[in-house]
Amino acid sequence: MAGINQFLGDNMLSIYLLIFACFLGFELISKVPSVLHTPLMSGANAISGIVLVGSIFFLRSADSSDTVALVIGSIAMIMAVINIVGGFAVTNRMLSMFKKKPKS
Amino acid sequence: MSVYFQIAYLIGAVAFILGLRGLSDPKTARKGNMTAAFGMGLAIVTSLLYPMADSPDNYAWIIGALIIGGAIGWWSSAKVEMTSMPQLVSVFNGLGGGSAMLLAFVEFMNLLQVGTANKGLSLLTILFTLFVGAVSFSGSILAYLKLDGKVKDKHVTLPQHQIVNMVFMVVTIAVLVYTFMNPSITSVSIATIVCILYGISFVAPIGGADMPVVISLLNSVTGISAATAGFLYNNQIMILGGILVGASGTILTVLMCKAMNRSLMNVIVGGFTATGAAAAGVAKDQGPVQSTQPIDVAILLNYASKVIMVPGYGMAVAQAQKYAKELDTILSKKDVEVYYGIHPVAGRMPGHMNVLLAEVDISYDKLLDLDDCNSHLSDTDIVLVVGANDVVNPSALDDPGSSIYGMPVLEVWNAKQVIVFKRSMKPGYAGIQNPLFFKENTKMLFGDAGATLKGIIDEIKTLD
Numbered sequence: 218m219a220g221i222n223q224f225l226g227d228n229m230l231s232i233y234l235l236i237f238a239c240f241l242g243f244e245l246i247s248k249v250p251s252v253l254h255t256p257l258m259s260g261a262n263a264i265s266g267i268v269l270v271g272s273i274f275f276l277r278s279a280d281s282s283d284t285v286a287l288v289i290g291s292i293a294m295i296m297a298v299i300n301i302v303g304g305f306a307v308t309n310r311m312l313s314m315f316k317k318k319p320k321s
Numbered sequence: 322m323s324v325y326f327q328i329a330y331l332i333g334a335v336a337f338i339l340g341l342r343g344l345s346d347p348k349t350a351r352k353g354n355m356t357a358a359f360g361m362g363l364a365i366v367t368s369l370l371y372p373m374a375d376s377p378d379n380y381a382w383i384i385g386a387l388i389i390g391g392a393i394g395w396w397s398s399a400k401v402e403m404t405s406m407p408q409l410v411s412v413f414n415g416l417g418g419g420s421a422m423l424l425a426f427v428e429f430m431n432l433l434q435v436g437t438a439n440k441g442l443s444l445l446t447i448l449f450t451l452f453v454g455a456v457s458f459s460g461s462i463l464a465y466l467k468l469d470g471k472v473k474d475k476h477v478t479l480p481q482h483q484i485v486n487m488v489f490m491v492v493t494i495a496v497l498v499y500t501f502m503n504p505s506i507t508s509v510s511i512a513t514i515v516c517i518l519y520g521i522s523f524v525a526p527i528g529g530a531d532m533p534v535v536i537s538l539l540n541s542v543t544g545i546s547a548a549t550a551g552f553l554y555n556n557q558i559m560i561l562g563g564i565l566v567g568a569s570g571t572i573l574t575v576l577m578c579k580a581m582n583r584s585l586m587n588v589i590v591g592g593f594t595a596t597g598a599a600a601a602g603v604a605k606d607q608g609p610v611q612s613t614q615p616i617d618v619a620i621l622l623n624y625a626s627k628v629i630m631v632p633g634y635g636m637a638v639a640q641a642q643k644y645a646k647e648l649d650t651i652l653s654k655k656d657v658e659v660y661y662g663i664h665p666v667a668g669r670m671p672g673h674m675n676v677l678l679a680e681v682d683i684s685y686d687k688l689l690d691l692d693d694c695n696s697h698l699s700d701t702d703i704v705l706v707v708g709a710n711d712v713v714n715p716s717a718l719d720d721p722g723s724s725i726y727g728m729p730v731l732e733v734w735n736a737k738q739v740i741v742f743k744r745s746m747k748p749g750y751a752g753i754q755n756p757l758f759f760k761e762n763t764k765m766l767f768g769d770a771g772a773t774l775k776g777i778i779d780e781i782k783t784l785d
Binding site: 230235241245252254255256267268269270276277278280287295296298300301304308309 | 340342344347350354357358361365368377379382386390398401407409414417421426427430551552554558561563564568569571577672676680688690
């Protein structure tokens with residue numbers, strides 16, 4: 218119980234953020250034309266690569282002599298970077314095909 | 322000092338929100354993507370420079386990983402064909418989940434070193450991240466293999482797979498609880514493997530037209546794994562970014578399910594493959610089909626006044642969109658009205674067809690959505706079904722036994738004449754027979770959609 222109280226005390230603002238972000242996410246996406254579903258999914262997918270930030274902090278604080286941790290952390294980082302760079306680039310490529318404005 | 326870095330994170334978070342909002346409107350989509358990418362760049366630089374006391378930094382490893390990952394990501398996104406876009410997004414998504422899984426694993430090891438006393442909730446967060454990340458990782462990779470045709474549904478689906486999955490879920494939770502009670506390298510390694518296997522088993526029975534829904538669902542799962550990982554580092558931009566994706570991915574998933582008139586539960590339980598296979602097996606003989614030749618279609622088109630093309634995955638595979646555009650141009654010169662009927666789940670991803678048609682400069686106002694198209698069909702002379710199948714299947718309306726019963730479809734049989742471009746009589750992706758092919762006003766044009774369209778174009782040119 219003490220552990221839970223401690224956790225809630227330490228993370229209350231983050232929990233607020235979590236809940237508000239849920240509502241924000243629902244509101245942002247509630248009306249999207251189907252033409253944008255694929256690019257939107259792809260762009261959102263690139264944003265989920267934010268887990269990269271975690272791998273940066275892990276690598277920065279990892280013991281320099283702990284090769285196993287460094288290798289696993291680097292693999293995690295490479296995966297996240299592929300997700301981010303590839304995700305944004307591919308979304309941009311899809312959207313660049315819609316350059317011509319609709320006449321309607 | 323660190324307050325400036327917090328402000329940089331805040332700006333990054335706002336960029337994510339503005340980016341997502343931009344992405345949901347055609348006029349601002351491109352800018353939105355750039356904005357989100359800017360936010361990501363800012364978050365990365367801030368994390369690299371964030372002041373940390375006595376940290377070894379290991380910048381050599383970090384820069385190396387950034388360069389390798391960046392190069393692979395850039396190269397694969399530049400090289401991919403528009404046709405295989407859904408597969409690529411699925412792979413990217415799996416990598417994000419895999420990253421969260423690995424992070425949870427190494428953080429678990431860290432926790433073991435410092436001792437787990439009074440760290441119950443950290444341990445719980447780590448195990449949850451491990452589970453969600455692993456399911457997203459292996460599930461997305463299997464989704465990629467299925468979409469790419471490397472793995473067929475029947476190879477990975479067990480009999481009574483729903484029950485297998487339920488049991489598997491309970492086993493996975495049990496292993497995670499055991500790891501929570503007895504944290505050790507052995508228990509967490511076993512838990513990781515079990516979670517990965519569960520992800521495979523989760524996606525295995527889902528197939529057919531449901532694949533886009535699964536990718537969207539797994540996308541939102543990856544977001545959730547990033548958010549819970551954010552609690553490990555007490556990092557708000559990870560929480561915000563992750564949850565934004567989790568929430569928007571869920572909404573998108575529900576929108577897609579609605580388009581198919583099915584519930585998310587129905588999709589996950591995977592009725593599609595199970596009943597679909599049975600239906601294909603007992604398909605009754607529906608009589609002969611009428612086949613036709615490009616020259617005949619060319620003559621019909623020449624005297625038509627309104628034509629609707631219904632593209633599907635077959636068009637993508639045959640790269641036939643450029644011929645569709647060419648035919649469109651020729652017919653428009655002859656004062657034939659040309660439209661495109663776009664089913665929300667045509668192709669392997671929602672919006673897949675729109676992307677392909679936009680690639681060849683076909684203008685927006687020619688694309689009709691489901692309801693629009695259906696109201697146009699009764700006064701349409703010719704419908705060209707180019708590589709679509711399940712989305713024009715009348716069974717969805719009149720055969721309660723069919724696995725796609727209840728899904729709204731394009732009612733192309735209401736047009737005067739339907740031409741179906743198809744390689745052979747094989748059933749579509751959902752594995753069910755299509756009575757449309759046997760209707761009186763339907764003619765089959767067999768062959769590669771690109772080659773037959775080109776044949777029609779050549780014939781029309783000679784008619785002048």
